[in-house]
Amino acid sequence: MHRLNRRQLLGSSAMALLMSSPEARATIIKGGLPWKPGSADPPTAVSPGGWHYFTPQEAKTVEAFVDRLIPPDPQTPGGKDIGCAVFIDRQLAGSYGRNENLYMMGPFQRGTKQQGPQSPLTAAQQYRKALAALDDACRNEYSGKSFADLSDEQKDEVITGLENGSFKLDGFDGQSFLTLILTDTRNGFLADPIYGGNKDMAAWKMIGFPGTHYDYRDWIDRHNERVTLPTVGIASHPNWSK
Amino acid sequence: MARRLPGKDAVIIGLGWTGSILAHELTQAGLDVVALERGPWRDTATDFPISYAQDELRYRLQHQLFLQPAQMCVTFRNNASQTALPVRNWGAFMLGNGVGGGGLHWNAETFRFLPTDFTARSHLTQRYGEKFLPEDMTIQDWGVTHDDLEPHYDDFEYLCGTSGTAGNLQGKIQDGGNPFEGARSRPYPTPAQKQGYGHTLFAEAAKQLGYKPYPQPSGNLSQSYTNPLGVTLGQCTFCGFCEWFGCANYSKATPQTTILPVLLRNPNFEARTECEVTRINLDNTGKRATGVTYVDPSGEEFEQPADLVLLCAFQLFNVQLLLLSGIGTPYDPRTGKGQIGRNFTHQTMSTAVGFFDKDKYNFNPFIASGAIGMCIDEFNGDNFDHGSAGFVGGGYIGQVRTNGRPLESMAVPPGTPAWGAKWKQALRDNYLSSVICGGACHASFYSYRDVYLDLDPTYKDRFARPLVRLTIDFHDNELKMSAFLTDKYAEILQQMGAKEVVKQPRKGPYDVTDYQTSHLCGGAIMGDNPDNSALNRYLQSWDVPNLFVQGAAAFPQNAGYNPTGTVGALAFWSAKAIRSQYLKNPGPLVHA
Numbered sequence: 151m152h153r154l155n156r157r158q159l160l161g162s163s164a165m166a167l168l169m170s171s172p173e174a175r176a177t178i179i180k181g182g183l184p185w186k187p188g189s190a191d192p193p194t195a196v197s198p199g200g201w202h203y204f205t206p207q208e209a210k211t212v213e214a215f216v217d218r219l220i221p222p223d224p225q226t227p228g229g230k231d232i233g234c235a236v237f238i239d240r241q242l243a244g245s246y247g248r249n250e251n252l253y254m255m256g257p258f259q260r261g262t263k264q265q266g267p268q269s270p271l272t273a274a275q276q277y278r279k280a281l282a283a284l285d286d287a288c289r290n291e292y293s294g295k296s297f298a299d300l301s302d303e304q305k306d307e308v309i310t311g312l313e314n315g316s317f318k319l320d321g322f323d324g325q326s327f328l329t330l331i332l333t334d335t336r337n338g339f340l341a342d343p344i345y346g347g348n349k350d351m352a353a354w355k356m357i358g359f360p361g362t363h364y365d366y367r368d369w370i371d372r373h374n375e376r377v378t379l380p381t382v383g384i385a386s387h388p389n390w391s392k
Numbered sequence: 393m394a395r396r397l398p399g400k401d402a403v404i405i406g407l408g409w410t411g412s413i414l415a416h417e418l419t420q421a422g423l424d425v426v427a428l429e430r431g432p433w434r435d436t437a438t439d440f441p442i443s444y445a446q447d448e449l450r451y452r453l454q455h456q457l458f459l460q461p462a463q464m465c466v467t468f469r470n471n472a473s474q475t476a477l478p479v480r481n482w483g484a485f486m487l488g489n490g491v492g493g494g495g496l497h498w499n500a501e502t503f504r505f506l507p508t509d510f511t512a513r514s515h516l517t518q519r520y521g522e523k524f525l526p527e528d529m530t531i532q533d534w535g536v537t538h539d540d541l542e543p544h545y546d547d548f549e550y551l552c553g554t555s556g557t558a559g560n561l562q563g564k565i566q567d568g569g570n571p572f573e574g575a576r577s578r579p580y581p582t583p584a585q586k587q588g589y590g591h592t593l594f595a596e597a598a599k600q601l602g603y604k605p606y607p608q609p610s611g612n613l614s615q616s617y618t619n620p621l622g623v624t625l626g627q628c629t630f631c632g633f634c635e636w637f638g639c640a641n642y643s644k645a646t647p648q649t650t651i652l653p654v655l656l657r658n659p660n661f662e663a664r665t666e667c668e669v670t671r672i673n674l675d676n677t678g679k680r681a682t683g684v685t686y687v688d689p690s691g692e693e694f695e696q697p698a699d700l701v702l703l704c705a706f707q708l709f710n711v712q713l714l715l716l717s718g719i720g721t722p723y724d725p726r727t728g729k730g731q732i733g734r735n736f737t738h739q740t741m742s743t744a745v746g747f748f749d750k751d752k753y754n755f756n757p758f759i760a761s762g763a764i765g766m767c768i769d770e771f772n773g774d775n776f777d778h779g780s781a782g783f784v785g786g787g788y789i790g791q792v793r794t795n796g797r798p799l800e801s802m803a804v805p806p807g808t809p810a811w812g813a814k815w816k817q818a819l820r821d822n823y824l825s826s827v828i829c830g831g832a833c834h835a836s837f838y839s840y841r842d843v844y845l846d847l848d849p850t851y852k853d854r855f856a857r858p859l860v861r862l863t864i865d866f867h868d869n870e871l872k873m874s875a876f877l878t879d880k881y882a883e884i885l886q887q888m889g890a891k892e893v894v895k896q897p898r899k900g901p902y903d904v905t906d907y908q909t910s911h912l913c914g915g916a917i918m919g920d921n922p923d924n925s926a927l928n929r930y931l932q933s934w935d936v937p938n939l940f941v942q943g944a945a946a947f948p949q950n951a952g953y954n955p956t957g958t959v960g961a962l963a964f965w966s967a968k969a970i971r972s973q974y975l976k977n978p979g980p981l982v983h984a
Contacts, residue, residue, distance in 0.1 A: 176688040179433055179491075180662035183653055190437065192444050219811040226816070246454065253465035253480045255851065261477040264903040265468060268477055309811065332811055340798035341449040356816075357823035359758055359798050362446040364640065365629040366759040373589035374754050376824075389443040 195385055196236065196346035202243035203274060204235075207296075208281045212238060214298035216335045218305045226356045227349065229335055237338030237347035238277075238331075247274035273330070280327040283319035284308075291317075343383045351381045362387050394685050394693040400426045403684055403698035405669045405713065408493020409956065410942035410963040411704035412647040412655060413551075416621075417967035418700075419660040421975060426696065427663045428686050430705075431459065431490030435648060440638030448797045452636045455482060457497050459489035459706075466708060467848045468904045470865040472725065478851050478859065483905035485738070485912055486636070487706055491665060492647045494706065494910060495956070499635040499762035499794060500611025500644050502554045503953035504545045504961070506773040507538035507574040512838075512949060515774060516784055525784060526869055528841045530728075530735055531949045535920040535929040538574040541961045544968070546577055548960030549609075552645030553617035553625050556580035556609035570606040572769040585614045585628065585764055590755040590827050594791030595766035597887035603768040608792055609957075610763035611645035621654045632795040634762025644762065664688070670855055672701055672717040674936065681939045687855065699978075700938050700970075707945040711736075711845050711915035712860040720916075720926050720935045723844050725863075731926040731934075733846050735839035735914040736862070737950040740787070740870045742835070742898040744882040745803045746827040746890035753825045753889070757796030765792030765829075768884075771877055772952045773836070783872040787835025787952030789881045791827060803828045806894055827885060830907070833877040837913075839949040840867055845915045866900040874898035911955050913947035921984055928982040930969035931962060937980045940966055 201209045216229030216238075229235070241247060249272040258270040269276065285296040288308060292300055297308065311317025312324040319327065338347030340354070342362065348354065354361055361382040369377055384390060401423035404411045411427055418425050434440075434457070450456050464487075467476035488494030508515045512531045516524065525531070558579045559569025584607035587595070595605040612628035619625070628643040642649050655661055666689040673682045673695065683697035703710050714720055714732050723733035748755075767790030769775055778784050795801070803826055804818035843865065847858040878897040885893045919925025922934035927946055933939040942963050944955045951958075973981055 176664040176667045176694075177433070178662055178664055179656065181659075182656050183435065184433060185435060185437060190441055191439070193447060193450060220816055221813050223813065223816065226820075251454070251460035251462050253461035253478045255478070257850065259475070259477065262470070262474065262901075264470060264901050264905070265477045266479060266481065266483055266905040268480065306812070313810070336802065337449065337453065337799055340802075342447060344447075345449055354798065356820050357798065358754075359796060359823065362633075364442055364446060364631045364633075366631065367627070367629050369756065369759050370586045370588060370630050373592060375756075376754055377756055377759075384444050384447060387443065389441075 193344055193384065195344045196240045198236065198346075201239050203247060204239050204242075207285070208277070209235060209239065210298045211281050211285060211296065212331075214305065215309075215331060216338070218302065218309055219332055219335045220339055226352050229339065231349070232339060232352055233347040233349045234335045234338035237341065237345055238334045240346050241334065242274040242277055248272050276327070276330060280319060280322045283322045284327070287317065287319055344385050351383055354381050394695040396695045396697065399683070399697035399699070400424050401698065402700040402702060403428065403696050404702045404704050405684060406430070406493060406703070406705035406709075407491045407647070407663055408488060408704065408706070409495040409647055409960055411493070411702070412651045413960065413963040414702050414704060414942060414967055415661055416651055416655045417964075417971060419655065419658045421971045423660060423700075425661050426698075427661070428667045428669050428684065428696070429491050429663060429665045430464075430668045431665065433665050434490045434492055434496060434638065436638060436640060436642060440640050442640035445637055445640035446631060446633040448633070448799050452797065453799060455486060455636075457490070457636075457638060458482065459487040463489070464709070464853055465851070466860050466862055467851050468862045468864070470863075470901045471842065472863055476848055476861045476863070479904050484903065484908050485910040486907075487708070487910065491652070491663065495646050496638055496648065497636055498956060499954070500552075501763040501792075501954040502549060502552060502556070502609045502611045502645070502957045504573060504576075505538070505951045505953055505958050506572065506775070508774050509951040510534045510537050519774065520779060526867065529867075529869065530839045530841050532919060532924055534948055535918050535925070536965065541958070541965055542574065542577060544961040544964035545957060547964040548957060550581050551619050551621070551650050551960070552611045553581050553613050553619055554609050554611055554645070555582040555585050555614040557584045557607055559606055568606065570767070570769050571604050572772065572775045580609065582614050582617050585610050585612065585761060587764060587766060588756065588759050590757065590793060591764060591766045591791050593888050594884060597884050598766070598768050601884060601887055603770050605766045605768050608763050608765045608767050608790060610761060612761035612763050613643050613645070619650055621651060623650055623653050625649050628761045630759050630761055630764070632758040632760045632797065635794055668855075669713065670716070670857065672703070672713060672719060672939065674717070674719070678718070679936060681936050701940075703939065703941040704943065707912045707915060707943055708845070708860050710941055710943060710945045712847070714916055714926070714941070715847050715860070716857055719933060719939065722846060725842050725844055728841060731917070731922075733844045733915050735917050735948055736843050736845045736864060737837040737839050737913045737947070738864065739909045739911045739950060740835040740837050740866070740874050740898050741831060741833065741908040742874045742878045742896055743830055743832040744878055744885055744893050744895045746885035746888065747805050747822060747892040747894075748825045748827070748890050750821050750825040755824060755827065757793055757801060757824070757828070760794050760796070762794050764794060765790050767792065771880055781876060783869045783876070785836035785838055785869065785873050785952065787833055787877055789833050789877055789884070790831070791829055792831050793827065793829040796823070801828055805892055827888070827890070831909070832881050833874065834909075834952060834954070835870070835873055835877055836952040837870060837950045839914060865902045866898065871898060871900055909954070911944065911950060913944040913950040913955060916941050916945040917948045918946040919948065928980070930981045931966040932974070932981050934984060938978060940970065942966065
């Protein structure tokens with residue numbers, strides 16, 4: 151995850167043109183454009199293996215779930231093998247999971263749909279609560295089986311029920327949970343592989359997105375031609391030096 | 393108690409486009425200027441270098457270059473009968489933060505408004521009669537004309553190096569440009585950008601239907617350019633990671649790439665970052681600003697005295713700071729009295745998605761710039777007869793698709809399930825061969841009596857100051873206009889050869905989770921007298937003459953274009969008045 155406190159670090163260090171005034175501790179910029187080598191803030195690549203937020207049971211449920219949202223086919227892996235669950239796990243363990251950048255001051259109250267989500271729970275807390283409720287509901291409905299142990303047809307039945315509101319979760323709105331996990335799964339499928347999903351850029355190759363090239367001047371006039379450049383991600387780009 | 397610092401000639405609140413322009417103009421005039429910026433310093437090499445600038449998750453979905461709601465939020469409701477709630481995560485609009493402001497990560501669409509946009513009320517009532525306008529519509533003339541601003545549109549375009557094709561050169565209509573634009577004194581500084589396949593096909597189809605397509609004026613430059621300050625920008629490479637992102641290539645016009653390198657060398661100027669201004673201070677008459685109070689990153693409070701105060705923050709926060717500082721009279725929607733918060737507007741965006749035969753069409757949507765595309769202006773402003781249309785206003789229509797970034801390019805044909813094998817197959821089949829363009833119909837949002845800004849009674853910021861409250865909904869006039877424009881755009885997509893076109897006209901109620909644009913306007917509008925405006929025609933406060941308020945808060949209503957060209961022109965216009973009139977004789981530039 152990004153080092154979100156880098157700015158504070160910068161503010162307190164001596165920089166060529168960024169100085170800390172003795173009279174006002176603000177960062178003062180004058181005399182030219184400030185710049186300090188080594189102060190860039192590249193993303194940290196997700197390391198594979200293990201779970202940073204999910205419990206083993208939660209991870210099992212999420213892997214099963216994402217593999218039905220985006221099932222494998224002969225050309226392209228499904229949500230599980232492409233890393234969607236790993237992506238979600240790492241996101242929930244970071245600033246996204248903690249709602250770190252969002253306005254989280256109360257009072258909390260339900261508003262209209264147009265006013266947007268108003269939950270006092272962070273994204274990570276929502277997953278914890280909803281995944282437990284999902285397994286409970288599955289055990290009640292399918293003779294003691296948790297979500298991951300259901301057949302593919304049964305899993306799809308549950309997801310369809312969450313979608314249309316007929317499959318209820320105790321203490322959590324099932325439709326909201328489906329929206330949350332579907333959005334995160336799609337993001338994991340299609341985001342840069344540096345974040346743990348889209349393994350081998352398989353989703354980009356599937357749709358025909360050549361990745362993070364930064365120069366298409368040779369291609370702008372080549373209308374209606376399939377771009378033949380190799381697919382690249384941030385960490386496989388020639389400019390990446392970390 | 394705030395610590396009192398030595399006085400400055402001028403203090404600037406917010407160092408985005410307008411703050412940078414005003415700072416440069418005033419330091420050139422010899423003033424000692426300090427700018428206070430709430431966010432951090434940002435530069436290309438540190439914050440969005442070419443090795444990782446193209447990160448859609450980080451910059452688009454997680455808004456890393458933007459103001460975070462945790463730092464400052466706003467509240468929203470559709471109407472006064474509802475309780476406003478905080479916009480906990482940004483949706484309908486995105487607010488800038490840090491040096492460069494929104495100018496750092498904008499698309500760089502650099503339009504001029506139409507001459508009649510500046511005289512909206514008098515023009516429309518003259519053409520259609522007083523009764524033609526809805527009773528609660530509060531549009532008015534700006535107090536400034538297109539001719540007044542033309543030299544300053546020119547200043548801004550030549551600062552930026554804007555790439556475009558002139559449509560009206562000193563009154564002569566030019567082939568390939570927008571024939572509806574006001575007369576410009578000289579061509580764009582650089583020729584229009586090249587266009588991709590989808591954009592080109594749109595222009596051909598529009599021509600076949602009898603329209604006059606023109607390239608969108610772009611601050612992503614078609615060639616390298618050295619501006620009048622001596623700062624050089626590079627050629628845009630069509631990377632497809634422009635708006636929401638910083639440009640790693642120095643080819644998007646931003647304060648950083650056009651003005652800051654010169655401004656920061658001026659010994660009369662300094663910027664203090666991560667300093668949040670909490671109020672503008674007034675003397676005991678209430679008619680003169682004595683400076684500002686701000687909080688630095690350590691939490692310590694300072695008073696910065698200054699002879700001149702330039703309010704250059706984002707529109708919402710300009711209005712919030714006026715309200716928090718007790719400057720002017722807050723607007724009361726019941727009586728229509730009071731100026732601060734009145735005539736708040738946004739934009740009315742709509743589109744249609746075109747699905748094409750994947751074996752015949754490959755649009756390579758990822759080859760694009762932030763302001764690429766071809767547009768038509770036949771249905772903008774009052775360029776067509778509204779007599780039978782049943783609404784006023786309009787917008788440009790264009791294939792202005794800026795990217796093929798995967799997380800924003802998941803359109804699938806209607807009837808496709810939201811998940812499962814069919815969804816996956818539809819994504820595979822349509823990514824390269826669909827035309828998805830959120831900004832296709834970029835239309836006006838006129839002002840109404842019940843759309844306004846005030847201070848929220850409940851929700852507070854981290855300094856326990858009230859958040860600004862947005863009360864906003866669409867009115868029938870705008871929804872009718874949106875349906876009309878969307879139909880016109882859909883016809884062009886059909887003409888391009890789409891096998892299926894899905895219209896998405898704007899529908900009410902206004903939804904704060906649904907991105908439109910970040911073009912929020914009004915709330916401290918300009919006009920010709922203090923009974924209809926907060927600012928005079930030079931953006932000078934009627935109430936506090938040593939305070940000038942820059943930016944789109946001054947727009948009496950929003951036109952059918954992106955606002956930054958007009959924001960930049962107004963900044964140069966205001967700066968000229970300060971330099972040539974105010975500094976010689978400080979006081980009101982217009983006598984009420």
